[in-house]
Amino acid sequence: MGFKYTEVESTIISYLEKGLLKPGDRLPSLRKLSVTLGVSLSTVNQAYLNLEKQGLIEARPRSGYYVLSYPNHQLDYPKSPQTDFTPRTFKRKDLILEVLNVLGNEQLLPLGIIAPHPSLLxxxxxxxxxxxxxxxxxxxxxxxxxxxxxxxxxxxxxxxxxxxxxxxxxxxxxxxxxxxxxxxxxxxxxxxxxxxxxxxxxxxxxxxxxxxxxxxxxxxxxxxxxxxxxxxxxxxxxxxxxxxxxxxxxxxxxxxxxxxxxxxxxxxxxxxxxxxxxxxxxxxxxxxxxxxxxxxxxxxxxxxxxxxxxxxxxxxxxxxxxxxxxxxxxxxxxxxxxxxxxxxxxxxxxxxxxxxxxxxxxxTKNLKKLNKLIELQMKNILVAINKYFPKGTKATSPQGGSVLWLELPLQIDSILFFQKALELGISIVPGNIFSTQDRFKNFIRISCNGLWNKEVENGIARLGQLAYELIN
CATH class of the missing domain: 3.40.640.10 (Type I PLP-dependent aspartate aminotransferase-like (Major domain))
Known part of the structure; x- marks a missing residue:
């Protein structure tokens, strides 16, 4: 459960986020970073290979690894809701059952279920x-x-x-x-x-x-x-x-x-x-x-x-x-x-x-490894959202937990987005069901299970394309 190379990946991504490494910069050599972080050469090499697959860095012959790209700004946070404190009843049973119906469906990319990937347990x-x-x-x-x-x-x-x-x-x-x-x-x-x-x-x-x-x-x-x-x-x-x-x-x-x-x-x-x-x-x-x-x-x-x-x-x-x-x-x-x-x-x-x-x-030891993986996946998903979603999309960047809260452009209805995503083989959760007051019609929740790979990135890309289609 969990591997040291994910910690190296997190370290490099944090350098990118803070602007300590910019596009075109040369990354530390495998040997130098292995000494600095106290890990093996193979661990650093695996981390660099993964970052290369994500399109964040590239290897240049006899020169080393260089930063290829990274979003030059972070996504804005969603707005804080305004409520009127009026006592209300709640009637969303049918929609909630529709959302819960995807539990256990292995044909879907599970971006709507809060549970760690079994391989990480x-x-x-x-x-x-x-x-x-x-x-x-x-x-x-x-x-x-x-x-x-x-x-x-x-x-x-x-x-x-x-x-x-x-x-x-x-x-x-x-x-x-x-x-x-x-x-x-x-x-x-x-x-x-x-x-x-x-x-x-x-x-x-x-x-x-x-x-x-x-x-x-x-x-x-x-x-x-x-x-x-x-x-x-x-x-x-x-x-x-x-x-x-x-x-x-x-x-x-x-x-x-x-x-x-x-x-x-x-x-x-x-x-x-x-x-x-x-x-x-x-x-x-x-x-x-x-x-x-x-x-x-x-x-x-x-x-x-x-x-x-x-x-x-x-x-x-x-x-x-x-x-x-x-x-x-x-x-x-x-x-x-x-x-x-x-x-x-x-x-x-x-x-x-x-x-x-x-x-x-x-x-505690197992939890520490799992948390590192969830944090890394969350950062990668945020990078992908910044890359693939329409301008104006906002997202949280929490200090823990397993969810990202996205505010989409106003033209997008989250229930329709949810239904269309299911047709693409992806589960997400529409924002409407998180309140009694219909204040989150253009919000969605994306869950993080700790596993980042090409399938997840492609899923985020498809959701981004869907957002563009619904705007148009």
Whole structure:
């Protein structure tokens, strides 16, 4: 999973982005760069070959490698949405089902699905853990697990996340069937039909689907693509409306990739604590970060047990295992009751296998490799968008997560774009389904699975051509 040459590629691309290397410049020799970065000659050579395939550099006989091209400007960021705070219901069920229908379709280029490419996951280590559990022939693999989940797994998760949630205790946690069940349990625990729920806009369409299914009304506050959620907007909504709960994603929000600052997180948690308003936190993207340190969570600053924290390993380790977890805080008893009467417990075998994996492998080490690959693919996709898409296209350049949020020229309808892309064998997600207010009709979301190759580049090129056709 992951290779050192991708780190070399990232280094060269960062030089290009910063203008330290310009078209026509000679790159450092293989030997010089191998010494500078502390990697082998073959590693540098592989990185240069890949960059050459991408059309960024070229080899000149007996002269070395030279920068061939690189966009001389970065794409502008999409505009920050303006919302009117009016409580609304959500009716996008048919479109959401159409989007979800592409899951598992291997005939499509998966630019609409948020999941790492299987080749980048620690398959051997996970298989070894699974075999170990099966070979022990323990009768417990055939039995129901406890409602709250396997204790060893909860203990391992607690160890992994102590830096993010210092007070984390295995007894405070329940294992769920992915983060979706965790979020559903939280919404059902904290709300009743007709209640107002505060969400950021744009937001993950499944949150909006929850609100529709449970008869709730959404109050949208803007999510700034660069700065995330503004505490002033939270305060205004709390002052104007009776809010029963909030659903926020502070770390690399889906779909705009925004990161809410640590100071803003602290202030928002304090505001909600004053009003005794619970916060449902979706942190499934928090582990996918490109900086030195993982960002903290809202839960980090929770002193009153009002933050219900939800996460999973579906975006980083094993999507098919469907292992998630929830920290219900002061609402533990009610969440436990709902879990027990909904799914009883999560799959025993997958919990045991994942606990075995954590016992013998470094999740952090594998995560670091995966994050490097996702970051590299994201940069390459942005270069391709700049190259192939019409003038006026805007895109985010997030510090983590797995999504890019594109604002297309106004003439383009994202639903039509989505349908035409499917005809080309490419899945993307139309912006319309990320809000109740029809504010993202010319936006699309593109997902990054960490794999960059000619097929992906050709897919971006075809999408760019489609954009031109729809304009004309």
């Amino acid at each position: 620690p398959l051997k280590e996970l298989n070894r853990a699974m075999r170990s559990v099966l070979q022990e022939n323990r009768a417990e693999i055939l039995n129901y697990e406890k409602v709250e989940g396997n204790f060893l797994l909860r203990k391992q998760i607690s160890f992994e996340y102590l830096d993010i949630i210092p007070s984390l205790n295995p007894e405070d946690m329940l294992i769920t069937n992915g983060a979706m069940e965790a979020l559903s349990l939280a919404v059902r625990t904290l709300t009743r039909p007709g209640d107002n729920v505060l969400i950021q806009s744009p937001t993950y369409f499944c949150f909006l689907q929850f609100l529709e299914n449970y008869g709730l009304r959404a109050i949208e506050i803007p999510s700034n693509p660069k700065r995330g959620i503004n505490p002033k907007d939270v305060r205004e909504a709390l002052d104007r409306f009776e809010v029963k709960a909030c659903i926020f994603s502070a770390n690399f929000n889906n779909p705009d990739g925004s990161l809410t600052t640590e100071e803003q997180k602290k202030e928002i948690v304090a505001l909600l604590a004053q009003k005794e308003v619970p916060l449902i936190e979706d942190d499934v993207s928090g582990d996918i970060y490109f900086g030195v340190h993982r960002p903290k969570a809202f839960k980090t600053y929770d002193q009153k047990g009002l933050v219900v924290y939800c996460s999973s390993f579906s975006k980083t380790l094993c999507p098919g295992y469907r292992v998630g977890w929830i920290l219900p805080g002061r609402f533990y008893k009610k969440v436990y009751e709902l879990k027990a009467t909904t799914s009883v417990s999560s799959t025993t075998l997958c919990q045991l296998a994942l606990a075995e994996y954590f016992k013998n492998n470094s999740y």
